[in-house]
Amino acid sequence: MAQLDGQVALVTGAGRGIGRTIALQLAREGADIAVTDINEDWAQETARDITDIGRKSIANCTDVGDYDQVQALTAQSVATLGKIDILVNNAGISKARPFLELTKEEWEAQLRVHMSGTFYCSQAAARDMSRRGYGRIICISSVAALMGPIDLAAYGAAKAGVAGLVRAMALELADHGITANAVAPGPIDTELLRSAWPKEVYEERANHIPAQRLGIVDEIAHAVAFFASPESGYISGTILPVDGGSVAAGAYMVEKYRRRKANGGAS
Ligand SMILES: NC(=O)c1ccc[n+]([C@@H]2O[C@H](COP(=O)([O-])OP(=O)(O)OC[C@H]3O[C@@H](n4cnc5c(N)ncnc54)[C@H](O)[C@@H]3O)[C@@H](O)[C@H]2O)c1
Helix, strand or coil, X not given: CCCCCCCEEEEECCCCHHHHHHHHHHHHCCCEEEEEECCHHHHHHHHHHHHHHCCCEEEEECCCCCHHHHHHHHHHHHHHXXXXXXXXXXXXXXXXXXXXXXXXXXXHHHHHHHHHHHHHHHHHHHHHHHHHXXXXXXXXXXXXXXXXXXXXXXXXXXXHHHHHHHHHHHHHHHHHCEEEEEEEECCECCHHHHHHCCHHHHHHHHHHCCCCCCECHHHHHHHHHHHHCHHHCCCCCCEEEXXXXXXXXXXXXXXXXXXXHHCCCCC
């Protein structure tokens, strides 16, 4: 028996990238999946692939930053698939901009999708989870929430807000058998990353990561599946970096990089 047999997961931003891989991973582990994305075609494609795996799935087009749309999303998910056991707050946007040039609109867009979206989806899903006294909420934060990011002030602040919300939910929802955790990815090779960084920055970035490579989407899905497991019930309120060791290395990465360059790759 797969560990998520009989369970239902709702994954936001599941049309492509990390979210799509998470949805497929949870389906392979036995869960039925409510796939939602602001792009309807992408959501439908992921839902079709989940049906091919042999699980039930619905495709839904929702903007997570719209409160009413999120209420309709969770109502539809419960009406069609019966309940929500697992929520993955993955939908996200990113755009690099120096702090002094950041516009009001860009600032508000980041807070809207990441913070409001995570709050709206988590509250609506937790209301259903609390009826059965069981739930797993997993948010995709970022290492930008744990370090001072460059040209990503709004993104980093919004992702740090998500981490704060996770800790608050972990405490308040514990009474209802619901855990809340976050995965904080380092740079993961997706369309979002390629669009946020110029090509030369993107290609150079791996040299500044202890693991000497960008992460792949499956590595984030693996961490999400860990938190989603029924066996992870005593883990709540944590922010797990999945970043090739970057947060741990901190400023020492400068010296590691210098030695690697001096020694032709080895340190
Ligand atoms: N790729 C990285 O390096 C990286 C690093 C750290 C954190 N993250 C986070 O991981 C998550 C997924 O990122 P990705 O790299 O797969 O990006 P992506 O752009 O490939 O996928 C994001 C998905 O979210 C959807 N989306 C955007 N705004 C939405 C909204 N308002 N409502 C519903 N859906 C919406 C998009 O349509 C898209 O399908 C994001 O939260 C991102 O911030 C990514």
